[in-house]
Amino acid sequence: MSAANTLPTSWRERLFGTPTVTVVTLLLAALLAWIAVPIIRWALIDATWSGQTRNDCTGSGACWVFIKARFGQFMYGFYPVDERWRPNLAGILFALSGAAIILAPKRLKLSLGLAALVILPPLGIWLLAGGFGLRAIETREWGGLMLTVFLSIYASLIAIPLGILLALGRQSELKVIKLISVLFIEFWRGVPIIAVIFLASLLLPLIMPSGIGVDRLARAVIGLGFCIAAYMAEAVRGGLQALPKGQREAGTALGLSYWKATWFIILPQALRISLPAITNEFIALVKNTTLVLVVSILDLLGIAQASLADPNWVGMNMEAYVFSGALYWLICFALSRWSKSLETKRGR
Amino acid sequence: MKTITLAAALFAAGTLAASAQQLAPSPTLDAIKARGHLECGVHLGLPGFSFANDKGEWTGLDVDYCRALAAAVLGDATKVKYTPTSVQQRWPILQSGQVDVLSRNSTITFSRNATLGLNFQGINFYEGQTFIVRKKANVKSAEELDGASVCVAAGSTEEKNAADWFRERNLKVTITNFQKNDDAITAYDSGRCDAYTAGVGALAGQRAKLKVPDDHVILTKPISNDPQGPVTRYGDERWQLIVRWVLNGTIAAEMLGVTSKNVDEMKASSKNTEVRRLLGAEGGFGAMMGLPDDWMYKAIKQVGNYGESYERTVGMGSPLKLERGQNQLWTKGGLLFTPPFQ
Numbered sequence: 001m002s003a004a005n006t007l008p009t010s011w012r013e014r015l016f017g018t019p020t021v022t023v024v025t026l027l028l029a030a031l032l033a034w035i036a037v038p039i040i041r042w043a044l045i046d047a048t049w050s051g052q053t054r055n056d057c058t059g060s061g062a063c064w065v066f067i068k069a070r071f072g073q074f075m076y077g078f079y080p081v082d083e084r085w086r087p088n089l090a091g092i093l094f095a096l097s098g099a100a101i102i103l104a105p106k107r108l109k110l111s112l113g114l115a116a117l118v119i120l121p122p123l124g125i126w127l128l129a130g131g132f133g134l135r136a137i138e139t140r141e142w143g144g145l146m147l148t149v150f151l152s153i154y155a156s157l158i159a160i161p162l163g164i165l166l167a168l169g170r171q172s173e174l175k176v177i178k179l180i181s182v183l184f185i186e187f188w189r190g191v192p193i194i195a196v197i198f199l200a201s202l203l204l205p206l207i208m209p210s211g212i213g214v215d216r217l218a219r220a221v222i223g224l225g226f227c228i229a230a231y232m233a234e235a236v237r238g239g240l241q242a243l244p245k246g247q248r249e250a251g252t253a254l255g256l257s258y259w260k261a262t263w264f265i266i267l268p269q270a271l272r273i274s275l276p277a278i279t280n281e282f283i284a285l286v287k288n289t290t291l292v293l294v295v296s297i298l299d300l301l302g303i304a305q306a307s308l309a310d311p312n313w314v315g316m317n318m319e320a321y322v323f324s325g326a327l328y329w330l331i332c333f334a335l336s337r338w339s340k341s342l343e344t345k346r347g348r
Numbered sequence: 349m350k351t352i353t354l355a356a357a358l359f360a361a362g363t364l365a366a367s368a369q370q371l372a373p374s375p376t377l378d379a380i381k382a383r384g385h386l387e388c389g390v391h392l393g394l395p396g397f398s399f400a401n402d403k404g405e406w407t408g409l410d411v412d413y414c415r416a417l418a419a420a421v422l423g424d425a426t427k428v429k430y431t432p433t434s435v436q437q438r439w440p441i442l443q444s445g446q447v448d449v450l451s452r453n454s455t456i457t458f459s460r461n462a463t464l465g466l467n468f469q470g471i472n473f474y475e476g477q478t479f480i481v482r483k484k485a486n487v488k489s490a491e492e493l494d495g496a497s498v499c500v501a502a503g504s505t506e507e508k509n510a511a512d513w514f515r516e517r518n519l520k521v522t523i524t525n526f527q528k529n530d531d532a533i534t535a536y537d538s539g540r541c542d543a544y545t546a547g548v549g550a551l552a553g554q555r556a557k558l559k560v561p562d563d564h565v566i567l568t569k570p571i572s573n574d575p576q577g578p579v580t581r582y583g584d585e586r587w588q589l590i591v592r593w594v595l596n597g598t599i600a601a602e603m604l605g606v607t608s609k610n611v612d613e614m615k616a617s618s619k620n621t622e623v624r625r626l627l628g629a630e631g632g633f634g635a636m637m638g639l640p641d642d643w644m645y646k647a648i649k650q651v652g653n654y655g656e657s658y659e660r661t662v663g664m665g666s667p668l669k670l671e672r673g674q675n676q677l678w679t680k681g682g683l684l685f686t687p688p689f690q
Contacts, residue, residue, distance in 0.1 A: 073400070077404075078404040202437055205440075206444045296392055309394055314557050315556070315557035
């Protein structure tokens with residue numbers, strides 16, 4: 001606080017208060033302009049926005065026509081066009097129930113959350129994959145942003161509960177459970193995610209008895225989920241260790257069982273402490289989903305890369321990477337803002 | 349009378365045995381028929397050879413082969429499902445049976461054939477390292493590059509190949525190294541070198557990125573030999589036979605002048621026995637492999653012969669505008685060859 005007090009209050013004084021400050025401000029502004037102007041010119045001013053083919057892009061700037069023509073693929077991969085309402089609906093359902101849980105009165109939050117956790121994941125898979133009345137759509141037709149979101153959500157559905165259990169297991173006084181947890185965490189933390197995805201995709205079909213096939217995407221989700229679970233476990237352990245021992249002892253003294261004490265006393269506090277670390281892992285997970293490219297699952301980045309091979313759009317590398325990069329940034333930035341607002345709310 | 353019936357019976361038994369012997373079991377073919385589609389492994393994205401277009405349909409020269417195979421086996425070129433494969437997973441995905449055939453721009457080499465448990469079933473593209481030069485330089489072959497400068501990516505196979513090739517021939521060529529392929533091609537485009545080197549297929553894609561693609565020409569005679577074609581697993585000889593002869597059939601069709609447009613007419617009225625055998629008008633060739641006799645008729649009708657595929661995907665009918673070069677029929681100065689349909 002003391003530093004803030006010495007700072008002048010008005011922006012004019014802050015930026016141009018003394019000659020030195022003025023020079024630094026001007027230099028920085030020049031540097032910013034030097035970097036930003038060509039980027040803005042390329043991306044906005046000189047860019048081509050309307051047209052149908054590559055020939056419409058005559059300017060020296062970006063050719064956003066390419067993104068327009070490929071927008072459907074960037075969002076849904078090869079998902080059939082007339083079935084695209086299904087991922088949309090699934091996305092809306094997930095978003096709505098998320099909002100409902102946040103806005104619900106406190107006493108309903110937990111039951112609502114648990115209900116969503118039980119109902120939504122299978123419902124989402126049913127909507128996306130079909131069957132039971134809907135047209136079945138194989139996972140190889142999934143792709144783009146939809147697949148990135150799917151991978152992130154479902155891998156974290158595995159990773160978060162498993163991570164919490166592993167963190168508790170690592171603290172457990174039961175030797176076997178502790179050993180299993182430590183082994184699991186150290187194994188999955190020690191293996192590169194890319195190797196896990198690769199092995200899950202290539203080795204499993206070779207060693208599995210023929211006829212039993214686990215879906216390629218499911219294998220990738222499980223592999224990703226296990227890896228992230230190990231990281232999550234360590235993030236949660238940080239929270240658990242930060243709690244004073246007295247918390248659990250008080251719970252026990254009140255006659256609460258291990259699980260009741262964990263559920264009502266330990267976890268709410270530990271998770272609050274480790275929320276920044278968990279968010280960090282989740283953001284890492286979103287970006288790690290791009291690794292599925294090595295097994296030719298076409299997520300947002302994969303589809304961007306694959307679309308560069310179309311000779312009708314050859315040379316659109318910048319546009320494809322800038323667009324997908326911007327989307328990843330938006331997702332990760334939104335996540336970090338959301339976690340920040342959670343922290344401030346919980347930190348009251 | 350009795351002897352004649354006996355002889356007839358013996359003859360019948362003989363032919364039965366013979367046909368049973370010819371039709372060895374083919375689990376792959378049975379599986380394809382049962383599931384109703386062909387599983388084809390393709391490249392994740394290679395201009396002209398295998399890529400998804402704006403509508404999400406796979407197209408390209410390698411993809412066309414899959415379509416022809418599906419037309420021959422199932423009677424419908426659209427009954428293919430594609431598994432895009434990365435460099436690392438292409439062999440395992442075929443070895444583990446996730447695809448029936450791999451048509452993925454992979455070079456045929458001795459060691460791959462001998463050690464991977466895979467067989468290469470012919471050549472659908474003669475790839476090889478070559479040079480792109482400016483049209484106005486009027487260079488027709490790599491030998492004429494004496495005194496020129498060539499842009500390459502440092503440490504690449506292409507750099508080594510080119511350096512060796514020029515040294516062997518005592519040609520004085522300056523090789524200018526760049527960090528990345530993209531840098532090298534940009535340098536070539538801006539006039540820093542007289543030539544840039546890469547494989548024919550890659551050059552075709554890169555030429556389209558140049559400022560004025562029409563000002564540049566790709567030398568047709570390559571300095572390396574990297575033939576590519578469809579790949580199958582060891583075992584299931586009848587399936588390998590089908591994979592091989594569908595490719596041969598598309599080449600034979602071009603040889604014999606059968607196209608997707610005249611195939612009906614040719615089938616009905618051609619006097620050429622090889623055409624008639626190819627299209628199933630006589631000979632029963634399809635049945636010998638356990639396919640309908642009109643297998644190649646369907647493939648050519650729906651996909652076209654090799655030349656039609658080539659022009660549509662990488663040739664003059666495509667943005668790549670690649671000349672036939674080595675991928676021309678052997679009768680027209682290329683290397684493309686098929687054994688006869690006899």
